[in-house]
Amino acid sequence: xxxxxxxxxxxxxxxxxxxxxxxxxAGAQTAAGAAAAPAAQKAAAPPQLQSLxxxxxxDPFPPVNQKFFxxxxxxxxxxxxxxxxxWGYDPNRIWRVEAIQTTPAPNVSKxxxxxxxxxxxxxxxxxxxxxxxxxxxxxxxxVVVPFGATPFADLRKTLQAxxxxxxxxxxxxxxxxxEFADLQCPHCKEAQTTMDQLVKDFPNAHVxxxxxxxxEIHPFAYKAxxxxxxxxxxxxxAFFVYSAAVFDAQGALTPETGDETLKSAVTKAGLDPAAIDxxxxxxxxxxxxxxxxxxxxxxxxxxxxxLAVNGHLLPLTGIPYETLKTIxxxxxxxxxxxxxxxxxxxxxxxxxxxxx
Numbered sequence: 001x002x003x004x005x006x007x008x009x010x011x012x013x014x015x016x017x018x019x020x021x022x023x024x025x026a027g028a029q030t031a032a033g034a035a036a037a038p039a040a041q042k043a044a045a046p047p048q049l050q051s052l053x054x055x056x057x058x059d060p061f062p063p064v065n066q067k068f069f070x071x072x073x074x075x076x077x078x079x080x081x082x083x084x085x086x087w088g089y090d091p092n093r094i095w096r097v098e099a100i101q102t103t104p105a106p107n108v109s110k111x112x113x114x115x116x117x118x119x120x121x122x123x124x125x126x127x128x129x130x131x132x133x134x135x136x137x138x139x140x141x142x143v144v145v146p147f148g149a150t151p152f153a154d155l156r157k158t159l160q161a162x163x164x165x166x167x168x169x170x171x172x173x174x175x176x177x178x179e180f181a182d183l184q185c186p187h188c189k190e191a192q193t194t195m196d197q198l199v200k201d202f203p204n205a206h207v208x209x210x211x212x213x214x215x216e217i218h219p220f221a222y223k224a225x226x227x228x229x230x231x232x233x234x235x236x237x238a239f240f241v242y243s244a245a246v247f248d249a250q251g252a253l254t255p256e257t258g259d260e261t262l263k264s265a266v267t268k269a270g271l272d273p274a275a276i277d278x279x280x281x282x283x284x285x286x287x288x289x290x291x292x293x294x295x296x297x298x299x300x301x302x303x304x305x306x307l308a309v310n311g312h313l314l315p316l317t318g319i320p321y322e323t324l325k326t327i328x329x330x331x332x333x334x335x336x337x338x339x340x341x342x343x344x345x346x347x348x349x350x351x352x353x354x355x356x
Contacts, residue, residue, distance in 0.1 A: 060124050061096040061114045068099035071109040074131050074147075076100065079111055081149035082138075085312075089323075089330035092117045098126075107133035144300070152331075155299050156311030162295050164288070165210040166232045166239035168199050174337040177328070178208045178308040179316065180301045183225065184218035189247040191305040191316045194324070201325060204340030209243065211289060212296040212304055220253040220262075222289060223280065227262050229288045230279035234271055242269040310335050 099112035116124045129140040138147035181188040213221030232239040245265035252261040263273035305316035
């Protein structure tokens with residue numbers, strides 16, 4: 001799937017990257033014009049626009065019309081906080097909430113947002129999503145996403161409690177990067193250079209490799225994950241030697257040579273392949289792999305590789321590395337934690353948006 005510059009899409013609302021120049025996540029495996037009603041909440045006054053260098057951009061959005069705010073929930077402030085969590089890493093993006101309306105479905109609200117950027121003559125594009133009665137989920141197209149002023153907080157807590165894969169980096173879980181990956185997934189193999197660099201660039205990050213074997217398309221992924229858990233139990237750091245060896249020999253994960261490939265990787269990690277093979281066959285280890293798969297499913301991971309940045313799910317392929325760094329730094333700033341990175345903090349100031 002191609003994602004073009006400035007495109008507003010369901011993926012964008014899912015927290016994925018869309019303000020990229022011809023970026024792609026193909027590498028991953030796998031209107032305000034409704035009838036008026038008495039206003040249920042007050043729309044915010046039009047904001048002052050940001051200066052664009054030597055020029056000041058005229059307000060590109062329609063003025064806020066009170067009649068399009070008929071739902072009592074969510075509030076404009078909540079919607080803006082939600083959108084800042086998704087889009088605030090990009091100081092060039094601007095938006096305005098134009099409508100929060102009731103729908104025929106009880107307690108389901110429709111939110112309409114107009115989005116643009118600060119470049120001259122940038123197009124204004126509308127996007128809409130529906131907020132569910134629980135106030136914690138929204139639907140954009142066929143995508144269900146976490147919603148709220150801090151949309152990733154619950155998922156962050158879940159991962160802090162349940163992610164149990166091999167770890168690198170800091171012991172503190174204040175800044176937690178969880179990679180959901182499959183050892184037989186070619187794009188997961190490609191993502192390892194990115195993960196290695198993130199460990200170096202964010203010293204305060206607790207980086208977890210969490211197994212999500214896609215058994216429907218990768219027949220050796222489950223056994224590779226089971227071996228991985230057994231390697232990790234013997235020696236955490238040995239897991240990353242093992243996983244690198246499996247990725248390097250990924251093409252040999254076939255019915256003819258798969259078992260020997262995994263055993264060879266264990267040997268390279270300095271462990272006994274016979275012992276690891278016996279461990280991998282136990283019900284306890286299978287339970288660990290199954291629990292890891294269920295964790296991925298519970299937090300709505302739909303593709304590998306996926307990176308959870310303090311609960312914010314992102315595709316690990318198709319995002320330029322510097323942009324990924326910016327998102328991580330911005331999320332850390334929202335959560336009030338230090339990245340340990342040298343140089344000026346990214347996203348440490350309030351983003352210049354037109355949220356209200």
